[in-house]
Amino acid sequence: YEVNDVAMSWVKDNCLSFFQLFCIKVVKTGRVPQHIAFIMDGNRRYAKKNSVDTSAGHYKGFDKLSETLKWCLDLGVPEATVYAFSIENFKRNKDEVNALMDLARDKFQRLLEEIDQINEWGVRVHVAGRLSLLPKDLQALVSKAMLVTRNNNKLRLNIAYAYTGRDEISRAASHIVDGVKNNEISPEDIDDELVSQTLELGEAELLVRTSGEVRLSDFMLWQVSNTVLYFTEVLWPEFTIWNLLAAIIHFQRNAPPPKMKSSVSDKAQLFLDNLENHRHQQLEKYVNC
Ligand code: FPP
Numbered sequence: 001y002e003v004n005d006v007a008m009s010w011v012k013d014n015c016l017s018f019f020q021l022f023c024i025k026v027v028k029t030g031r032v033p034q035h036i037a038f039i040m041d042g043n044r045r046y047a048k049k050n051s052v053d054t055s056a057g058h059y060k061g062f063d064k065l066s067e068t069l070k071w072c073l074d075l076g077v078p079e080a081t082v083y084a085f086s087i088e089n090f091k092r093n094k095d096e097v098n099a100l101m102d103l104a105r106d107k108f109q110r111l112l113e114e115i116d117q118i119n120e121w122g123v124r125v126h127v128a129g130r131l132s133l134l135p136k137d138l139q140a141l142v143s144k145a146m147l148v149t150r151n152n153n154k155l156r157l158n159i160a161y162a163y164t165g166r167d168e169i170s171r172a173a174s175h176i177v178d179g180v181k182n183n184e185i186s187p188e189d190i191d192d193e194l195v196s197q198t199l200e201l202g203e204a205e206l207l208v209r210t211s212g213e214v215r216l217s218d219f220m221l222w223q224v225s226n227t228v229l230y231f232t233e234v235l236w237p238e239f240t241i242w243n244l245l246a247a248i249i250h251f252q253r254n255a256p257p258p259k260m261k262s263s264v265s266d267k268a269q270l271f272l273d274n275l276e277n278h279r280h281q282q283l284e285k286y287v288n289c
């Protein structure tokens, strides 16, 4: 029983030791990745190893996520993206899928209850994926969470849910086709910057996958073209601040020079603004359903 579990479920203030805080300071003297992506893998192996049921492994995985968010805040990492549920995961057995949906219900409900603390931390939550595949009540919950945190700007947490990279790219392609059909953009406006900005997720500078698997599993395929990849054997629920610092040091040794920000034409920007409005309206629709 930990007092913090009751007080706060999304950002876990787990009191790092003096030595750990010192190491964070040292690592921060170097370049800190501005966007870290995590493939949180190994929850079921952790559950098996500790003789608990699968869903307990996933709950442990969520606790680790909330610890990791605090570490990102301490390190000054402004954006993190986590792979929480892939479209492929719908093929797992019914009990596990239901347990994962219940976990999400539970945690997004908690987020809404803890909104004052979330706002104090400055965490903005964005759920990226095919929300139409989710149960109606969960659609409403995640949409609410996105709307009520949208003005926070210390840490943007993207949760890939009912997500695959290929599906995200397909949806972007279909938005672009609509834009051309409606005369918002011309075919000449389509370039890699426009595609990048039409996608829900931005480029990551560092990608971490736990549990010894060395695949991308259809995660952020477009966004990892220049990303430093870090694979570690540790199972996600056992991930520690030391593993995160090791990943960042690996990034500092291997990072390409930072990319110049590019922009799109005024016309294309208008298309992107419309798309943003359209997405916002969709969220309000989900909330009111
Ligand atoms: C992969 O481990 C993990 C998942 C499929 C679920 C990850 C979800 C969380 C950590 C909770 C996040 C929830 C919210 C609401 C943000 P695995 O099941 O593939 O384990 P294995 O590789 O050992 O079989």
Ligand code: MG
Binding pocket: 041, 042
């Ligand atoms: Mg796995």
